Amino acid sequence: MGNPSYAPIRDHAAIGDGRTVALVALDGTIDWLCLPDLDSAGVFGSLLDARSGGAFALAPEVPFEAGRHYLSATNVVVTEFATSTGTVRVTDAMTLPDGGLSPARELCRRIEVVSGHVPMRWEVRPAFGFGQDRTAFGTRSGVPVATAGNLALAVNAWGAGEPRVSGSAIEGRFLARTDATIALSVAHQEPLVLPTRADVEGRLASTIEFWRGWAASSLYAGPWRDAVQRSALALKLLVFSPSGAVAAAPTTSLPESLGGERNWDYRFCWVRDSAFTLSAFLHLGYADEADAFFWWLMHASQLTHPHLEVLYRLDGGIGAPERALPLSGYEGSRPVRVGNSAVRQLQLDIYGDLLQAAWMYAAAGRRIDPEIARRLEEIADLVCDLWTEPDSGIWEVRSEPRHFTQSKMMCWVALDRAIRLAEDGHVNGTVDRWRSERTAIGSFIESRCWSEDERAYVRSAGSEELDAAVLLGALFGYREPDDPSMIGTIEAIGRELGHGPFIDRYSGGDGLAGSEGAFLACSFWFVEALARAGRTARASALMSELVSHANDVGLYAEEIDPVNGAFLGNFPQALTHLALISAAVALGDEGSAGDGGPR
Amino acid sequence: MGGLAGTLVLTTILRASTELRLTRMDLPFLLGTALTPSRPAAKALGYLAHFGFGVLFALGYYLLFVSLDRSGPVLGAVLGVAHGLFAGTALVNVLLPVVHPRMGSGFSSSKTVTMLEAPGFMMLNYGRATPLVSLVAHVAYGAIVGTFVEFGAR
Numbered sequence: 001m002g003n004p005s006y007a008p009i010r011d012h013a014a015i016g017d018g019r020t021v022a023l024v025a026l027d028g029t030i031d032w033l034c035l036p037d038l039d040s041a042g043v044f045g046s047l048l049d050a051r052s053g054g055a056f057a058l059a060p061e062v063p064f065e066a067g068r069h070y071l072s073a074t075n076v077v078v079t080e081f082a083t084s085t086g087t088v089r090v091t092d093a094m095t096l097p098d099g100g101l102s103p104a105r106e107l108c109r110r111i112e113v114v115s116g117h118v119p120m121r122w123e124v125r126p127a128f129g130f131g132q133d134r135t136a137f138g139t140r141s142g143v144p145v146a147t148a149g150n151l152a153l154a155v156n157a158w159g160a161g162e163p164r165v166s167g168s169a170i171e172g173r174f175l176a177r178t179d180a181t182i183a184l185s186v187a188h189q190e191p192l193v194l195p196t197r198a199d200v201e202g203r204l205a206s207t208i209e210f211w212r213g214w215a216a217s218s219l220y221a222g223p224w225r226d227a228v229q230r231s232a233l234a235l236k237l238l239v240f241s242p243s244g245a246v247a248a249a250p251t252t253s254l255p256e257s258l259g260g261e262r263n264w265d266y267r268f269c270w271v272r273d274s275a276f277t278l279s280a281f282l283h284l285g286y287a288d289e290a291d292a293f294f295w296w297l298m299h300a301s302q303l304t305h306p307h308l309e310v311l312y313r314l315d316g317g318i319g320a321p322e323r324a325l326p327l328s329g330y331e332g333s334r335p336v337r338v339g340n341s342a343v344r345q346l347q348l349d350i351y352g353d354l355l356q357a358a359w360m361y362a363a364a365g366r367r368i369d370p371e372i373a374r375r376l377e378e379i380a381d382l383v384c385d386l387w388t389e390p391d392s393g394i395w396e397v398r399s400e401p402r403h404f405t406q407s408k409m410m411c412w413v414a415l416d417r418a419i420r421l422a423e424d425g426h427v428n429g430t431v432d433r434w435r436s437e438r439t440a441i442g443s444f445i446e447s448r449c450w451s452e453d454e455r456a457y458v459r460s461a462g463s464e465e466l467d468a469a470v471l472l473g474a475l476f477g478y479r480e481p482d483d484p485s486m487i488g489t490i491e492a493i494g495r496e497l498g499h500g501p502f503i504d505r506y507s508g509g510d511g512l513a514g515s516e517g518a519f520l521a522c523s524f525w526f527v528e529a530l531a532r533a534g535r536t537a538r539a540s541a542l543m544s545e546l547v548s549h550a551n552d553v554g555l556y557a558e559e560i561d562p563v564n565g566a567f568l569g570n571f572p573q574a575l576t577h578l579a580l581i582s583a584a585v586a587l588g589d590e591g592s593a594g595d596g597g598p599r
Numbered sequence: 600m601g602g603l604a605g606t607l608v609l610t611t612i613l614r615a616s617t618e619l620r621l622t623r624m625d626l627p628f629l630l631g632t633a634l635t636p637s638r639p640a641a642k643a644l645g646y647l648a649h650f651g652f653g654v655l656f657a658l659g660y661y662l663l664f665v666s667l668d669r670s671g672p673v674l675g676a677v678l679g680v681a682h683g684l685f686a687g688t689a690l691v692n693v694l695l696p697v698v699h700p701r702m703g704s705g706f707s708s709s710k711t712v713t714m715l716e717a718p719g720f721m722m723l724n725y726g727r728a729t730p731l732v733s734l735v736a737h738v739a740y741g742a743i744v745g746t747f748v749e750f751g752a753r
Contacts, residue, residue, distance in 0.1 A: 018709030075709075096708045104705070189705075210710055242703035243716035243724075288712040291636075295714050302623040303726050315724045316623070316716050369638040 006050055006331050007031060009254055009567040013068065013077040013553045014234065015107075017094035018241030021250035022107060023047065023571070024077050024092050026066050026552075028059035035151060036105055036188035038240060038250050039267040039314050041129045041338075043153065048253055048336050049327035054127025058090060058109055058182070061119040061173070070553050074211035075233050076204075077553065086116020088176050095203035096210055103154075103185035103193040108204050111160065111180040118176045124155050124184065125169040130325050130338075137165045143194050144170045154185040158197040219285035222588035223540075224580075227547045230554035231577035232284055235277075238574050240314040244292035245269040245300070246277050247314060249558070249570035255333035256516040256559055256569045263333050265340045266558075266570040268311040268320055271297070271350040272394060275476070276578035278357045282364050283585050294361045297354065298372055306378040308354060310347050310396070311340060319343065345392040346401065349469075351383045352410025352417075356476060359417040368426040377429030380418035384430075384437040387411040393460075394469045395505055403461035405449040406469040409478040412441040416477070445478075450485070456492035457485065465508035466496050468522035471529045475582070481532035490529050498526075499562035501545040517559035517568040520546075524579035528586040536587065543583060556580070601747025602657025605740035606650050612736040621728040624718070629691070632715055633699045653740070656682065660744045670752060675745020676738045683737030687721040687730055 007025035012032075015022050022044070023032035031053070033044040046053035060083050068079035076093040091110040095102070111120065128135055128148035135148045144163045145154045157163050158181045161174030174180065183200040185193055195203075214236065220228045238247045249266035256262035274297055281290035300316040301308055309318050320343045324335035358376055362368050368376070393404035415438040421427045422434075448461035459467035470489055474481040481490075497504040502518030503526045523546055530539035549565060550556055556576040558569030616622050630652070631645025632638075660678055664670035696704035696717045703713035721730040 016709070018707065018711070096710050097706060214709075236709060239709070241707035241709055241711055241713055242705065244703065244713040245716075292712050292714050296716060299623055299716065302617070303620050305620065315719060317724060317726075367637075367639070369642070371642075372638070 006047065009330075009557050009569075009571050010551045010565070012551075012555075012571060013070065013092075014237055014250065014555060014572050015075055015077055015092055015094050016237040016250070017096055017105065018237075018239060020094070020105060021237055022092075022094060023251070024079070026068065026079070028057060028066065028079060028081065028090060030056040030092070030107070032251060033107070034250075034267075035153075035186055037242075037314070038238075038247055041132075043126050043128055043151070045127060045130055045327070047251070048325075048330055049131065051328070052127060052131045053327060054125050054131060056107075056109075056122070056124045056184070058111075058120070058122040060088070061121045068553065070230070070233075071208060072212070073215035073229060073233075074208050075237055076208050076211065080114065081118065083116075083118050086118045086176070087114040088112065088118045088120065089114050091204070093204055093207050095200065096207045098203050098206045100199065101193055102199070102203060103195060104188055105186035106195070106200065106203065107184040107186075108200050109182045110201065110204060111176055111182070113176050113178060119173070120160070120176045120180075121171070121173045122157075122160065122182060123169050123171040124153075126153055130327060132326075135168060137168075137170070140192065141194055145192065146170065150188055150190075152187045152190065152192045154192055154194055156183045156185060156195065156197075156200070157181075217285060220283070220581075220585070220588070222584055224543065224547060224584040224587075227550065227554060228284070228581055228584045230550075231580045232280070232286070234555055234572045234577045235280060235574060235581075236289070237572075239289060239293075240269075243314055243316055244289075244296035245312065245314045245316065246273065246293060246574060248273060248311075248575065249573045251570045252338055253333070253336040254330055254557070254568070254570045257333075258331050258568070259333050260516075261333075261335065262516055263329065263335060263337055264342075264570070265320070265322070265338050266573070268313055268340060268343075269296075269300070270311045270575075271301070271308050271353055272310070272347070273353075273575055273578060274350075275353045275356040275360065276575070276582055278360050279585075280578050280581045282360060284581065287364075290361070290364070291366065294357060294366075297357065298375070301354070302375075305375055306382040308350050308379075310342050310345055310350060342392070342396040345396055346386075346389060347393060347396065348383075348386060348389070348391045348404075348407040349394045349410035349472075351379060351386075352413035352476065354379065355414040355417040355421075359421055362421060362424065362426045368421070373421075373427040376418065376421065377427050380415060380427075380429060380434055383411050383414045383418075384433055387437065387441055394472075395467075399509060402463075403444075403448065404467070404469075405445060405457050405460055406467060406472060408441055408445050408449065409457075409470065409473040410476070412438055412445070412478050413476045415441070454492050455488035457489045459506055459508060463508065465506060466493055467506040468493050468497055468503050468519065468525065469505070471522070471525040474529045474532060475525060481529055482534055486529070487533060490526070490533060494526060497522075501542045501549070502560060502562045517561045517566075519559055520556050520573070520576040521558075521579040524576070524583040528579070528583040531583065531586045539583075539587060543587060546580075601660075601744040601751075602654035603650060604747065605657060605743040606653025608743055609653070609736040609740040610646075610649065612739060613732065616728070616732040616736075621726060622722075622732045623725040624722055624729050624733065626691075629695065629699070629702070629715065629718075632701050636701065636714065656740075657744045660741065661748055664745070664748050670745050670748040672742040672746045672749070675741040675743070675748070677741070678745070679738040679741020680734065682741060683734040686737065687733055691718050691722055692720055
């Protein structure tokens with residue numbers, strides 16, 4: 001074992017428990033798991049350093065062919081390994097507590113013999129602290145345990161051979177003739193719970209039951225039911241249950257271009273995603289998750305009020321100092337970053353996202369209490385003061401700030417939603433000022449951000465570049481999607497940023513070297529914009545094509561190489577799945593009276 | 600009376616700290632949301648509960664003063680330090696999330712929907728200045744209770 005190659009990003013499935021997420025590659029290797037939480041340091045991180053990153057491998061010792069799927073309507077993955085001597089089925093899950101005494105975190109791998117017999121080998125090679133922490137190995141009650149700092153990881157094996165410590169790994173071999181189970185029990189505060197096999201398998205069964213019940217409560221019944229359900233389940237994996245925050249992705253530094261420097265840590269909650277997040281939860285019928293997210297957002301943003309940070313830590317804290325880890329990076333893509341210095345940028349669009357989220361929250365029948373109302377009023381006042389500033393925009397460019405069109409549009413949206421909240425009696429405040437500034441923003445956009453040559457809204461004031469984020473102007477109601485100016489913009493983006501069903505983020509530079517793949521969220525926004533503009537046949541066709549480009553278990557990364565279909569960027573990515581849900585809802589709404597998207 | 604006065608000052612310090620963006624901690628709101636999911640109702644109920652606990656804790660202080668056969672603002676402040684540390688390390692950090700039906704904790708999982716994030720050790724999740732703010736507020740509370748008991752004993 002210890003294969004120094006990297007599994008394609010596309011080859012991964014995600015499992016999780018609401019606190020952390022593991023990625024399982026098609027070859028049976030778990031090459032990503034941070035402990036104890038999603039934003040903690042990695043213990044299995046061979047995705048970012050194949051030699052020293054740590055992994056949990058489990059596969060036949062003989063040549064095999066693997067195929068897999070999620071157990072229907074769950075976040076439990078089943079991989080079938082077919083060999084010349086037989087077939088085994090491995091069920092992988094992060095189990096959920098069941099009321100009994102359970103480990104702080106538990107990763108279960110159940111091996112079932114489908115036919116014949118299969119020689120199997122497994123190896124748990126932890127690399128605590130992204131490989132920077134010293135690991136000690138020992139046994140407790142006969143169970144091998146690896147410890148580093150306050151983390152302890154026990155390897156329980158039943159019917160899976162005699163575990164033994166070998167160098168910096170715990171490993172075992174067995175001939176699979178009957179079913180077996182391996183469970184990793186994790187403690188971040190002693191004592192470590194060593195479960196029985198019956199306990200683990202009982203928790204696996206109740207975990208499957210939970211996910212099926214959660215998925216069944218979705219209200220979506222449109223034509224993309226499977227894709228929407230998988231997206232909702234992926235989104236739920238990214239909900240950090242101790243706080244209600246939604247992580248943008250469970251990984252860091254999966255590259256946007258192989259071998260390049262566009263490698264970022266996404267294990268934070270971006271305000272940018274808030275409107276789509278709330279919209280998805282509300283439209284799919286997950287009202288509790290929607291309320292929890294909005295409460296968290298308003299609580300987290302309290303310390304910096306009325307200013308918003310671009311992103312917040314999952315515990316609600318501010319500050320995410322960026323540093324590089326001494327890891328070789330996915331396929332040599334360095335630096336490997338933890339933390340994200342985009343937190344210090346001025347990004348004006350996020351004010352529109354927050355006020356849009358507040359407006360949706362109120363429109364869904366929730367009461368805006370006086371304290372939240374006061375804060376929303378102060379945020380709207382701040383937008384009046386700030387909108388004339390250049391900013392780094394939704395794409396967090398690291399070049400000089402500019403007057404990005406989408407930022408101005410979202411400032412317009414912020415004030416428009418504040419006015420609507422006031423008109424509905426949810427807030428008071430300086431409504432006349434909000435109205436006049438909204439008009440001023442509109443004038444700026446129309447006079448400075450429109451290109452007669454392109455017949456489209458451009459990327460920034462005075463430029464001739466295009467930006468797919470401007471589609472959000474249609475989705476959030478800056479202009480009606482069937483307005484000629486938006487139709488022109490949609491067509492220009494499709495023409496100049498499109499590659500088949502895929503859409504690039506923008507044309508022009510961003511202060512970084514290299515290029516990147518097509519941006520999947522933009523591709524779904526394009527579908528939604530077409531749908532809302534009444535071009536449903538084209539939108540449906542593109543949607544079908546995009547859905548067919550998910551990986552074998554229905555997940556998406558941030559970007560895709562339009563030439564070979566390889567996934568790029570962090571995985572699985574919340575924004576992509578949120579955009580898919582929004583597009584599917586919009587297509588379902590077309591022709592009905594509702595306005596089901598993020599508008 | 601000492602308990603009410605002490606709680607009034609403690610609450611004022613915490614509230615002022617919130618407005619000054621030093622902390623996101625709102626103890627009455629934390630207590631109130633244990634009773635109701637309605638944000639406005641939680642505020643009202645929370646303040647009632649908060650003052651009730653303030654009086655109860657003052658009773659505890661009083662019993663300690665009696666058992667030590669001395670009181671006063673300095674001893675009260677010392678007890679306030681212990682009270683503040685206990686609140687930050689065990690009471691609000693460990694015990695409250697366990698009994699609070701809407702608060703996340705180390706035991707939360709995908710099965711739970713968290714309406715309030717867990718405070719964390721020394722309530723640091725609510726802002727880096729939270730331990731200091733909490734300690735200052737509790738010291739003030741203890742000093743006031745100690746002063747009232749000392750004057751009451753004369």
